[in-house]
Amino acid sequence: MRKTIYLIITLCFPAIFQPLTAQPYTLEACRQMSLENNALLKEMKIGEEISRQMKKQALTYFFPNISAFGMGFQASNPIVSLDLGMLGSMALLKDGVLVSAMAVQPVFMGGKIFYSTKLADTGIRASELFTAQKKDEVLAKTDEYFWLLYSLYEKRKTVAVMQQVLDSLYKDVQQAVNAGILGQNEVLKVKLQQHTLSTKNVELENGIFLANMALARQMGLPVDSVDHFVITSPEDLLINDPIQYFLEPSAVLSLRTEYKLLDMGVRAATLEKKIETASYMPQVGVGAFYYYENLLDKNNWNGAVMAAVRVPISDWARGSYAIRQKKLEESKAQIRREDGHQQLLMQIRQAWGSFVESYQKYLLAELTVDESQENARLNETYYRAGTVSLTELLAARGFLQESQDKRIDAIRDYQVAKSIYLQVTGR
Numbered sequence: 001m002r003k004t005i006y007l008i009i010t011l012c013f014p015a016i017f018q019p020l021t022a023q024p025y026t027l028e029a030c031r032q033m034s035l036e037n038n039a040l041l042k043e044m045k046i047g048e049e050i051s052r053q054m055k056k057q058a059l060t061y062f063f064p065n066i067s068a069f070g071m072g073f074q075a076s077n078p079i080v081s082l083d084l085g086m087l088g089s090m091a092l093l094k095d096g097v098l099v100s101a102m103a104v105q106p107v108f109m110g111g112k113i114f115y116s117t118k119l120a121d122t123g124i125r126a127s128e129l130f131t132a133q134k135k136d137e138v139l140a141k142t143d144e145y146f147w148l149l150y151s152l153y154e155k156r157k158t159v160a161v162m163q164q165v166l167d168s169l170y171k172d173v174q175q176a177v178n179a180g181i182l183g184q185n186e187v188l189k190v191k192l193q194q195h196t197l198s199t200k201n202v203e204l205e206n207g208i209f210l211a212n213m214a215l216a217r218q219m220g221l222p223v224d225s226v227d228h229f230v231i232t233s234p235e236d237l238l239i240n241d242p243i244q245y246f247l248e249p250s251a252v253l254s255l256r257t258e259y260k261l262l263d264m265g266v267r268a269a270t271l272e273k274k275i276e277t278a279s280y281m282p283q284v285g286v287g288a289f290y291y292y293e294n295l296l297d298k299n300n301w302n303g304a305v306m307a308a309v310r311v312p313i314s315d316w317a318r319g320s321y322a323i324r325q326k327k328l329e330e331s332k333a334q335i336r337r338e339d340g341h342q343q344l345l346m347q348i349r350q351a352w353g354s355f356v357e358s359y360q361k362y363l364l365a366e367l368t369v370d371e372s373q374e375n376a377r378l379n380e381t382y383y384r385a386g387t388v389s390l391t392e393l394l395a396a397r398g399f400l401q402e403s404q405d406k407r408i409d410a411i412r413d414y415q416v417a418k419s420i421y422l423q424v425t426g427r
Contacts, residue, residue: 037220110281
């Protein structure tokens with residue numbers, strides 16, 4: 001009965017007993033998953049939250065500082081003993097209770113609290129910009145791994161086609177050897193080429209496995225379960241002239257996250273200088289306290305209000321040097337900003353040069369493939385006619401495979417260069 005039920009389920013629902021296969025990942029899916037699951041971006045998000053908590057901490061200094069104090073004691077002997085001569089003696093403070101509460105409100109702290117809050121705001125904005133910068137880096141790395149995997153897939157297809165061609169050629173050569181037309185060494189030449197392709201195929205499979213792990217880790221997937229991890233090539237794979245994407249470097253400089261971070265660094269240095277200056281300004285505060293005590297066997301309640309002014313006179317000389325240090329730090333930040341702008345312009349121009357170079361290499365690779373295909377076709381015809389040797393035919397086949405691999409590499413390099421150029425121009 002159980003065997004019958006199992007057979008019915010197997011026939012009616014065969015998909016239940018088939019191994020699960022992964023859905024191929026598109027480039028956009030890889031990029032989206034990297035943004036959502038990448039470990040580095042998760043860490044950067046925590047950094048943003050830390051900055052927000054620091055701002056909340058700075059805001060608490062605007063509110064009164066409230067404290068409470070309580071104490072009770074029981075001494076084995078009176079703490080104070082007075083000898084009154086003929087009147088005898090008096091013992092005091094054998095036990096007692098003291099409870100107090102105090103509130104102090106800073107009125108003017110030289111601007112230190114205000115500028116500290118501004119610096120905390122700057123820290124939050126800088127954390128957000130750092131996260132945006134890391135997003136760009138993660139996306140660029142994702143694109144690089146994706147197109148690397150794409151190139152390995154395409155090379156594997158090329159090897160498979162060449163193996164079919166060599167298998168067919170091997171049969172023809174073997175027949176010619178059996179007929180006494182060719183020598184046994186011709187068979188060995190074909191076998192040697194087949195072994196070379198097999199070795200290349202092993203290298204490609206290992207490369208695909210490693211690239212799968214790298215891309216999966218980038219997407220936040222476990223690297224120990226990538227057996228069914230596959231990507232799908234873009235349907236509209238276009239190789240356009242880079243001039244269509246060109247933007248003037250100076251016009252897009254302000255769009256760069258790094259540009260904004262450089263400005264943020266100068267702003268932070270300016271605020272730190274103001275905070276240091278505020279530390280040596282007069283400080284004003286008001287407060288109130290209330291207490292209860294029973295030290296002399298009598299309940300006493302009392303309270304008071306107070307105001308305090310602190311002028312750090314002796315600290316001014318020492319503080320002047322600390323302020324000068326902060327001014328120098330501000331000057332360093334300004335120099336870094338100006339030099340950083342120049343480096344960003346160089347990076348944009350370098351990315352443009354690499355983009356144009358990759359496009360030109362692709363055009364040459366396409367031309368080389370066309371010529372090598374024609375060369376292989378002619379050598380095939382001449383070999384059938386007996387006017388060229390098997391060695392020349394195999395050489396033409398090898399050159400065709402090499403040119404096809406170079407075209408695949410050129411497509412990969414073009415797509416990576418395009419991704420980098422779009423990134424460095426703020427797109």
